[in-house]
Amino acid sequence: MNYKLSDYRGVVPTWCPGCGDFAVLGCLQKATMQLGLPPEDVVIVSGIGCSGKIVQHYGGYGYHSLHGRTIPVATGIKLANPKLTVIAAGGDGDGYGIGLNHFIHAMRRNIDITYLVMDNHIYSLTTGQTSPTSRMGFISKTTPKGAAELHIRPLEIALAAGSSFIAQGFSGDVNQLTNLIIAGIQHRGFSHINIFSPCVTFNKQNTFAWFKERIINLDDDQNYQPNDKVRALEKVIEADGVLTGIIYQEERPVYHQALPGPKEQPLTQTPVELERSQFEQLIKMFH
Ligand SMILES: Cc1ncc(C[n+]2csc(CCOP(=O)(O)OP(=O)(O)O)c2C)c(N)n1
Ligand code: SF4
Numbered sequence: 254m255n256y257k258l259s260d261y262r263g264v265v266p267t268w269c270p271g272c273g274d275f276a277v278l279g280c281l282q283k284a285t286m287q288l289g290l291p292p293e294d295v296v297i298v299s300g301i302g303c304s305g306k307i308v309q310h311y312g313g314y315g316y317h318s319l320h321g322r323t324i325p326v327a328t329g330i331k332l333a334n335p336k337l338t339v340i341a342a343g344g345d346g347d348g349y350g351i352g353l354n355h356f357i358h359a360m361r362r363n364i365d366i367t368y369l370v371m372d373n374h375i376y377s378l379t380t381g382q383t384s385p386t387s388r389m390g391f392i393s394k395t396t397p398k399g400a401a402e403l404h405i406r407p408l409e410i411a412l413a414a415g416s417s418f419i420a421q422g423f424s425g426d427v428n429q430l431t432n433l434i435i436a437g438i439q440h441r442g443f444s445h446i447n448i449f450s451p452c453v454t455f456n457k458q459n460t461f462a463w464f465k466e467r468i469i470n471l472d473d474d475q476n477y478q479p480n481d482k483v484r485a486l487e488k489v490i491e492a493d494g495v496l497t498g499i500i501y502q503e504e505r506p507v508y509h510q511a512l513p514g515p516k517e518q519p520l521t522q523t524p525v526e527l528e529r530s531q532f533e534q535l536i537k538m539f540h
Contacts, residue, residue, distance in 0.1 A: 256286050261295075263312045268303060273424035273450030273461070274371055278310050280427055281340065281369070284434035285313075295338045298327040300347035302378045303452070304371035307342050321351030324359045327366045328508075333520040335365070335509045338438060345372040349385040349405045360416040360443050365507040367437040367444040370407065373452040374459040381455030391458065407447045408489045408500060412482060417442035419485070419501040423468060424450045425461050429497060436499060442507050449497075464495070471498025 261282040268274050285295055295313035299305035301320035308315035314337075318326040327341035348356055348370045359366070375393065376382040382395040385405040392399055411419045418440040422430035430448065437444035449464045469492045471477050477498075479485060485501040509515040527535070 254289070254291070256289065256292070258282055258286055260292050261285055261312045263308075263310045263315070266310045267306065269454045271453040272303070273373060273448075273452070274304055274307065276424035276427050276430065277304075277342075277369060277371055277448055277450055278307050280422075280430040280434055281307070281311060281342075283431045284438060285338070287431070288435060288438060290338055290438075294336070295340065296327075296330055297340045297342055298323055298330065299341075300343035300352065302344035302347050302371075302376070304342065304344040304373075304450070305347065305378075307369075307371075321347055322355070323347060323352060324355035324364075324366075324368065327368075328359060328362075328364050331364060331366050332509050332512070332515045335515060335519055339366040340369060340438075341366055342369040342371070344377070344384075345370060345374065345386040345405075345407075346376045346384045349407055349410075353385075353405075353410075356445075357410065357414045360411060360414040360445065362508045363415070363417050363442045363505050365442055365509060367434070367440075367446065369434070369437075370445075370447045371450040372407070372447050373450050373456055374404075375452055375456040377452045377455050381452075388459075393455075406489075406494050407445070408494055409486065411445045411447075412486050412489070412501060416445045416501070417503050417505050418444035418499075420444070420446045420499045421497050422446060422448045423464055423497050424448060425465055426470075426497065429470070429472060433499065440502065442505055467493075467495040469496040471496055471500065 292313040297308045297311050298316045299308040300323040308317045323341045323343045327339050331339045374386045383393045383400045390399040420433045422433045479499045479502050
């Protein structure tokens with residue numbers, strides 16, 4: 254069946270005009286349409302933040318979870334029903350602050366989900382505080398004299414933690430971003446896509462123009478092959494993290510096929526009725 258973009262439309266977005274998150278939503282809708290994925294086979298799991306609202310604006314299934322708990326919920330859904338395309342989505346605060354531990358473990362386990370991080374270098378929903386990806390010296394309500402800490406480097410963390418697909422995109426380049434999301438969904442394993450998605454209301458420092466001036470596009474480098482981890486790390490460090498394209502990709506067994514339970518019988522295909530003898534055994538166990 255051929256789907257139309259409107260098949261992937263949810264409720265009308267409430268983001269501020271000009272917010273980078275519009276482009277992420279549009280690219281996700283276009284990517285899933287181009288892949289011919291039935292909207293009812295796609296689940297978006299989001300955290301709390303402006304970015305988290307993507308779950309309502311996309312027309313598939315959705316789960317608006319807790320701040321920082323996007324990945325464990327997405328993991329549970331994928332293990333229970335591996336046939337679904339599971340997209341986790343949230344902000345840099347959600348994923349690299351409160352949710353950082355989940356991010357790291359999902360990568361080493363190679364959970365077969367696509368993780369879109371809308372990285373605007375600020376906490377936006379809460380009206381503008383310094384986030385883990387805010388640069389040193391960043392001025393906000395929580396750091397009025399400038400952030401004293403080094404920023405989190407998501408790509409370096411993803412390379413070290415074992416993500417099997419690592420890419421970075423920009424809301425200002427929708428063609429590339431759509432292709433990255435398509436590649437991420439097609440990849441079997443954990444796909445981490447960090448997306449520079451400027452907040453036009455609260456972050457007047459890291460604007461569309463700021464990113465545009467700095468971004469190095471890997472698609473322009475004909476010699477770059479994303480299959481060498483050491484080279485990938487060098488590239489990321491050389492570009493001070495501000496590069497876009499597919500940075501690294503490897504094939505590795507995915508978690509739900511390595512675990513005996515989900516591999517043999519996913520939860521959604523497991524009968525829930527109990528035999529009388531099983532019921533009695535349980536009663537005895539808990540008596
Ligand atoms: C457990 C918990 N702690 C704190 C909050 C308050 N809170 C809501 S959104 C948010 C940060 C949002 O920033 P980010 O994740 O970067 O998303 P953005 O709004 O920038 O898209 C915080 C701290 C919360 N909702 N739950
Ligand atoms: S506050 Fe910022 S991140 Fe939130 S909707 Fe507005 S522009 Fe987007």
